[in-house]
Amino acid sequence: MPVARLSVTDLTHTFEAEHGGAVPIFAGLDFSVGSGEIVSIVGRSGAGKSTLFNLISGLLPPQAGRIAVGPRADGTPGRIAYMLQKDLLLPWRSVLENAVLGIELFRKVTAHDLERARHMLARYGLGAVAQAYPHSLSGGMRQRVALTRTLLVEPTLVLLDEPFSALDYETRLALEDDVMALRQSNGTSVVLVTHDIEEAIAMSDRVIILGGRPARIEQALDIKLSVEGSRTAISAREAPEFRMWHAQIWGALRGHSTQLGGLAA
Amino acid sequence: MSDVTLSTAPLPRRAKRHARRDLTSIGAVAAIMIVLVALWQIAAAHGWINGQLFGSPAGIVKTAQIALAQGTLVPDTLTTLYETVVGLVIGSGLGIGLGLLLWFVPRVSGVAEGFSVLLNSIPKIALGPLIVIWFGSDMTSKVWLAAISTFAVAMISSCAAAREVDRDLLNLFRSFNARPSMIFRKLIVPSALPWIFSTLRVNIGFALIGAVVGEYIASQAGLGHAVFVAGSLFDLNTVWLGIIVLTLMATLLTWIVQFAEKRIVTWKTKR
Numbered sequence: 001m002p003v004a005r006l007s008v009t010d011l012t013h014t015f016e017a018e019h020g021g022a023v024p025i026f027a028g029l030d031f032s033v034g035s036g037e038i039v040s041i042v043g044r045s046g047a048g049k050s051t052l053f054n055l056i057s058g059l060l061p062p063q064a065g066r067i068a069v070g071p072r073a074d075g076t077p078g079r080i081a082y083m084l085q086k087d088l089l090l091p092w093r094s095v096l097e098n099a100v101l102g103i104e105l106f107r108k109v110t111a112h113d114l115e116r117a118r119h120m121l122a123r124y125g126l127g128a129v130a131q132a133y134p135h136s137l138s139g140g141m142r143q144r145v146a147l148t149r150t151l152l153v154e155p156t157l158v159l160l161d162e163p164f165s166a167l168d169y170e171t172r173l174a175l176e177d178d179v180m181a182l183r184q185s186n187g188t189s190v191v192l193v194t195h196d197i198e199e200a201i202a203m204s205d206r207v208i209i210l211g212g213r214p215a216r217i218e219q220a221l222d223i224k225l226s227v228e229g230s231r232t233a234i235s236a237r238e239a240p241e242f243r244m245w246h247a248q249i250w251g252a253l254r255g256h257s258t259q260l261g262g263l264a265a
Numbered sequence: 266m267s268d269v270t271l272s273t274a275p276l277p278r279r280a281k282r283h284a285r286r287d288l289t290s291i292g293a294v295a296a297i298m299i300v301l302v303a304l305w306q307i308a309a310a311h312g313w314i315n316g317q318l319f320g321s322p323a324g325i326v327k328t329a330q331i332a333l334a335q336g337t338l339v340p341d342t343l344t345t346l347y348e349t350v351v352g353l354v355i356g357s358g359l360g361i362g363l364g365l366l367l368w369f370v371p372r373v374s375g376v377a378e379g380f381s382v383l384l385n386s387i388p389k390i391a392l393g394p395l396i397v398i399w400f401g402s403d404m405t406s407k408v409w410l411a412a413i414s415t416f417a418v419a420m421i422s423s424c425a426a427a428r429e430v431d432r433d434l435l436n437l438f439r440s441f442n443a444r445p446s447m448i449f450r451k452l453i454v455p456s457a458l459p460w461i462f463s464t465l466r467v468n469i470g471f472a473l474i475g476a477v478v479g480e481y482i483a484s485q486a487g488l489g490h491a492v493f494v495a496g497s498l499f500d501l502n503t504v505w506l507g508i509i510v511l512t513l514m515a516t517l518l519t520w521i522v523q524f525a526e527k528r529i530v531t532w533k534t535k536r
Contacts, residue, residue, distance in 0.1 A: 059436050081440070088437050091532035092455045105443035105451070133532060153441065 004032035004070050005078060005157045005189040006056065011065035012214075013051060024214035025051050029065070031208060031217060033157065035073075036183035038190040040200035043210030044253055049193045052210070053161045056191065057082045069157065073187075078156035085162040087146040089134040095121065095145050096130040102153035113152070120148050124178065140171035147178060157189045158182065165196060176203055176233035184230075197253075201225075201245045202236035209252050219252055221245065320501035325509070328502040337491070342510055344487040345476055348404050349514070352411020353465075353472035359412075360419025361461055368427035368453050369445060378424050385417035389475060393482045407479035407487070414475035415468040426460035427453050462526040469518045473511065 011029040014022045025048040033039045043049050054060040056067060057080060069078045081102065089098045099117045100109050121130050124144040134142055143163065150158055160179070164172040180203055182188040194200050200207050204223050211218040225231060225239035236242065302322050308314045309321030316324065332338035360381075367374040393410060400406035430453055438448045480489025488507045495503030 057440055059440065084433065086433055088431075088434055090434070090452075090455070092458075092530075101451075102441045105438065105441040105447050135532060 004068075005035055005037070006070065006080075006191065007032040007066075007068045008056070009066040009068070011055065011062055011067065013048075013055060013060075013063050014214075015051075027214040027216060029215070029217060031220065033189050033191055035070075035156075035189060036187040037206065038180065038183065038192065038204045039206045039208060040192040040194055040204040041208045041210060042194060042197060042200050042249065042253065043215065045195065047210045048215045049195075049210065050161070053082070053159065053193045056080065057159055072156055079153065080157045080159055081150045081153050081155035082159040082161065083143075083146050083150045083163045085164075085166050087134070087139075087142040089142055089145055089149075091134055094131050094133055095126060095137070098134065098145055099130075099148045099152060102149055117148065117152055120151065121145070124148060138171075140167050140175065143167060143171075143175060144178070147175070151182070151188075155188065157191060160190065160192045160194075162194055162196070163192075164199070165194075172199075173233040179203065180231065180233070197246055197249050198237065201242060201249070202231075202233050207245075207249060209249060211253070221248065317499065318501065320505045324502040325505045328500075328506050332491075332503070332506065338506075338510070341486055341488050341491050342514070344404065345407075345473075345480065345489060345511070346514055348407035348476035348479070348487065349411055349469075349472045349518070352408045352475055353415055353468055353518075355408065356412030356415035356472065357419040357465055357468050360416040360421075361423045361464070364420040364423030364425075365427050365449075365453065365457060367424055368449060374424060374428070378421060381417045381420045381424075385421060389414040389471075390478045393478055396479065397483045402483035402485065404487075407476045407484070410479040411472040411475035414471040418468055418471065419464050422460055422464045423457055426457035430456050459526075459530050462522060462530060465522050466519055469515055469522065473515055473518075477511065 008029055008031050012027050013025045015025055017023050029052075031039070041049060041052060051060065055062050058067075069080055071078050090101065093101070096114070096117055099121060100113055103109050103113050118127070118130060121127055124147070126141060126144055126148070129137060129141065134145065137145070146163075158179070163179075164175050167175065176199065179190060179192075182190065190203075192200065192203060201223055207221045207223055209218045209221070210216070223245055225236050225241055225245075227235040227239050229235070305314075305319075306322040309316045309319065310323070329338065332341075363377070367377055389410065392413060396410050396413070397406045400409050434452060434456070435448070438452055443451070476487070477489035477492075480487040481493045484490040488511055492504050492507035495501075495507070
């Protein structure tokens, strides 16, 4: 069994409410993500998805429990890079300069880095606009620049928080394919935090459903879809099992809402 | 890929429409000014208003010719321009630099901001006599008065600009393990630039007030000096001449700052 790219062990987190009380967000969360695996985390709003995102990305230190990033195949330390719904491109930098930002912030950018950046931009259809500024790009193109910036730091795990929800349907499918292609090209693992059930099913090997208060893992579903050839955003949605998974996840999320209906009101 | 098209097409058209609207409003302002000045001149020439108390356009032109011939107008203008610009650069420069650097020390930042709010609420003009006593009645005291008039505003707004930087961008930089000096250079300073320029534009007016009031208090030269002396002699045409030149000076300085802003903050203007 290879070492996990990400292992979350007994994660517990509590917010201090304004009136001094403690609001537990998670209690004893346990899961791991293997090499080249795509795992989605779904839950109703307020289930603590964003907090979990902040904990995994390291923006928030865990109060109890452990979040460990596994090493690369060659033993060097692994690395997490994330991408949000907002592309977070710097308006005063060109597309190319934005793409290499992650590298630039921890070491000098070499000619080789620039070459790699140009190459990757070209692969995402951005070769012609490498010198352009973000304001002249469409939403889908901007998000692809953000993806390039994320990937150029050579992460072992890419963490995505509703990354495509502001995009039109067609662009979203294309970007889902881009992300799914990552594991084939270099075994990058992906954790996707989303409320979009269809996106979670189409892209993931596993869907983790968060629910309850404090949130725990209600279910972890290994998504098996019968598709011809490799899975794509479209072929996955056309798979015969797709509706079944959708119904199951939807049911799990909704079951929760009726259960908590009295509390939320 | 289908979406690889630059959406630049609507931009030039929009820019052109903007330019046309700008030209139209400049034309309207000029036309209204011409009518008002003409009415003023007619009223003064026919004795409907007291030329002694109101001055007249023809009188102002004559005064300007005399001031130019006597060689007082140009040196006075240059004196005030020098005091304003040097004061603006020193005051805003120190304020902006300090305000931005305070980003490194959030604890000190609150205290320093409190002080600058205090400093900002002092009517700077009231400090005039002090400054003149400390720095004398030559240009130095006016430079300092102009600098003090602009410092607090510059510091408060650049402090706020550094603090208000996009949280998500800050987190992104942190997730890339950026050192604070990197975050400062590559995020804080560039995102504060638009604020800095708008502060500079506001401060042109404050610096000019500082310089002119300094000249009112004690001076041997400058437009403020000329206006003050002329006012006490009821020479309204010279007062008007001073006001007109000061207005032109402020407009010119604003244009220069706007021009620099357009060249440097390209990403804001293109939006």
